[in-house]
Amino acid sequence: MARRQSAPRLEFEAAAIYEYPEHLRPSLEALPSLPGVYTFHGDSDTLPLYIGKSINLRSRILSHLRTPDEAAMLRQSRRISWVRTAGEVGALLLEAKLIKEQQPLFNKRLRRNRQLCSLLLNGAQPQVVYAKEIDFAHQPGLYGLFANRRAALQALQTIADEHQLCYGLLGLEAVTRGRGCFRSALKRCAGACCGKESEEAHHQRLLAALAKLQLNCWPWHGPIAMKEDAVDMTEYHIIHNWLWLGSVTSLSAAEALRRLPAGFDHDGYKILCKPLLTGQAEIIDLTDPR
Numbered sequence: 001m002a003r004r005q006s007a008p009r010l011e012f013e014a015a016a017i018y019e020y021p022e023h024l025r026p027s028l029e030a031l032p033s034l035p036g037v038y039t040f041h042g043d044s045d046t047l048p049l050y051i052g053k054s055i056n057l058r059s060r061i062l063s064h065l066r067t068p069d070e071a072a073m074l075r076q077s078r079r080i081s082w083v084r085t086a087g088e089v090g091a092l093l094l095e096a097k098l099i100k101e102q103q104p105l106f107n108k109r110l111r112r113n114r115q116l117c118s119l120l121l122n123g124a125q126p127q128v129v130y131a132k133e134i135d136f137a138h139q140p141g142l143y144g145l146f147a148n149r150r151a152a153l154q155a156l157q158t159i160a161d162e163h164q165l166c167y168g169l170l171g172l173e174a175v176t177r178g179r180g181c182f183r184s185a186l187k188r189c190a191g192a193c194c195g196k197e198s199e200e201a202h203h204q205r206l207l208a209a210l211a212k213l214q215l216n217c218w219p220w221h222g223p224i225a226m227k228e229d230a231v232d233m234t235e236y237h238i239i240h241n242w243l244w245l246g247s248v249t250s251l252s253a254a255e256a257l258r259r260l261p262a263g264f265d266h267d268g269y270k271i272l273c274k275p276l277l278t279g280q281a282e283i284i285d286l287t288d289p290r
């Protein structure tokens with residue numbers, strides 16, 4: 001599509017609209033060049049074909065012609081609908097929620113994950129712990145989010161391989177105390193199991209290797225509102241324990257939302273960590289005054 005990127009925008013628009021399946025062109029007319037979430041609907045009223053988000057609904061939807069898969073999806077589409085959001089964060093939150101609820105045919109499957117787990121480091125050995133058992137929003141010493149126990153152990157093993165850590169000390173395999181593990185003979189373990197390095201040095205290397213995976217505890221006492229502005233609207237995203245509770249256009253409407261129960265949420269964590277922790281967004285603490 002490089003051919004078109006250099007062409008003036010109106011020319012691109014005209015060409016894109018011309019190439020669009022004719023029955024969908026009426027859906028394009030009122031499309032704003034602003035952030036939001038859009039849905040391609042097929043024959044079914046309940047099962048959408050595709051849900052996406054963009055900071056520019058118009059140009060994103062017009063560019064949905066670029067691959068054979070997208071062309072196939074467009075041919076099955078009967079209409080396009082969209083919801084405006086004030087900004088990118090609101091669009092990401094709404095997109096994740098709608099995809100999870102509606103499971104569109106052409107989106108990658110996102111299912112509620114009941115096996116969500118992490119690695120908890122309290123002592124020398126990381127333990128696999130589950131979000132359904134431990135409050136991931138407040139437990140310190142958690143590293144990584146994994147779809148299941150196998151994925152968590154696989155990640156730990158990869159770290160061990162990259163940093164010559166000992167499978168025995170990490171609890172990944174049984175070793176006889178005082179005897180070097182099999183990998184130490186191959187120099188794949190630096191030898192904390194057989195006195196070639198101290199257990200303390202091994203632990204420090206483990207901590208350093210895990211550091212980039214460390215989960216951030218929810219840093220506020222209660223719910224917060226994150227403000228997001230567009231030229232024509234303002235939204236407050238109400239968030240607690242990394243869970244998005246909903247968005248409102250004025251803080252006075254936040255009261256019902258901020259009282260909802262809020263457990264840790266994987267999608268919310270992924271989407272919100274950066275905007276909330278980098279200090280770029282305006283944040284209003286909604287904790288009850290004590």
Ligand SMILES: [Zn+2]
Nearest residue numbers: 166181189193
């Ligand atoms: Zn070893």
